[in-house]
Amino acid sequence: MWMSTKPPDWVEGPWSVQLHSVNRSAYAKLHMENRSFPNWIISYVKTGHVLTSTGGETHTVKAGEVMLHPPGLPFSEHADVGGVHLWMQVSILCSHQFDLLMLYRVSPVIAIPNPVRYEAVFAKLLADWGNRALSFRDLKITTSALQLTEMILSGWEKAGNPERSSAYNSSGDRFARLIGQMSMRLEEKLTREELGRLVCLSANYMDRAFQQQFGRTPMQMLREMRLKRSKQLLEMSEETLEAIAASCGFTDASYLCKQFKKVYGVLPGEYRETVQSKQSENVYG
Incomplete structure (x- = not known):
């Protein structure tokens, strides 16, 4: 389903x-x-x-x-x-x-x-x-x-x-539903082959067709989704880095930190501290 x-x-x-x-x-x-x-x-x-x-x-x-x-x-x-x-x-x-x-x-x-x-x-x-x-x-x-x-x-x-x-399936539905699956399963260890099976395509063909449409492979998009979700959790929750890493599909907090720094330029803890400081600040002092 x-x-x-x-x-x-x-x-x-x-x-x-x-x-x-x-x-x-x-x-x-x-x-x-x-x-x-x-x-x-x-x-x-x-x-x-x-x-x-x-x-x-x-x-x-x-x-x-x-x-x-x-x-x-x-x-x-x-x-x-x-x-x-x-x-x-x-x-x-x-x-x-x-x-x-x-x-x-x-x-x-x-x-x-x-x-x-x-x-x-x-x-x-x-x-x-x-x-x-x-x-x-x-x-x-x-x-x-x-x-x-x-x-x-x-x-x-x-x-x-x-x-x-299925009578209303159009050419855009196949990958839209794949994206939906990835978004709902961020915490799981999904492979290229498993994603390919979800859309009845070989992993290599899926990568080429997906990249042609979205400018990135499914696994690259999945990593973007995981990082974006981790960013939201850092902003909105008090969960530990270990818990956030697990819920976003990263192997551990260390790997989350490495990927987060690579994309956003700061470590997750630094980002959380900056955001929470701004959120708690009295604008009019």
Whole structure:
């Protein structure tokens, strides 16, 4: 099993949003066949109802629900009655520029807990998107897009975090799920061969394909994740270096110190002391 039904807590910022289009579309009837786009299509049904299908799997979507169509994956939408969709073509990225909706295997149809709020935020996004002379436009549209994303994830969580089926697997899913596995198993001694088995690839082929996509091998990325997690624990906890090393997959505190100094330029203890001193400082004295 790749992932538990509880959403993982390892997906972190910094967050970024790449919006490619934002629109409101009204129709009398809808017959869209086998369309695909290079980025996520997130389409909220404001009025009407739609049948959407991907890879032979069909869903009925009602007003107040959102459809999520993965990049590069053909989908169809049909409606014999009129409706209005609020939609955007977007990439939502978290740390290491990972695709958030690839890492979270969010179901293809989600009921929005508060449709009125969703529609209000979308209306602001659409207005800001269309005003290219707007001051701080990128900041405003990013803020609105992340608010919409949070509402989508809240709806998914409220439904019990159902995962999308294999019918919705796209070319980006294989490595996204591998990254998810690495993130949830930082404390384990994972080998190249074991990671390769997780994605049904030889270790050498996996390394080449992964590096082509992410600019580093899976083991290099795993080391980055472990060091980043150790950095967070030094900032937020009072755990010993031995405990932090164990929970982040380092053989011992000495090896953690060596790797940490190599990447961050200071020893873990020095970093913790500096951070905690700043955290406890009274800004206004």
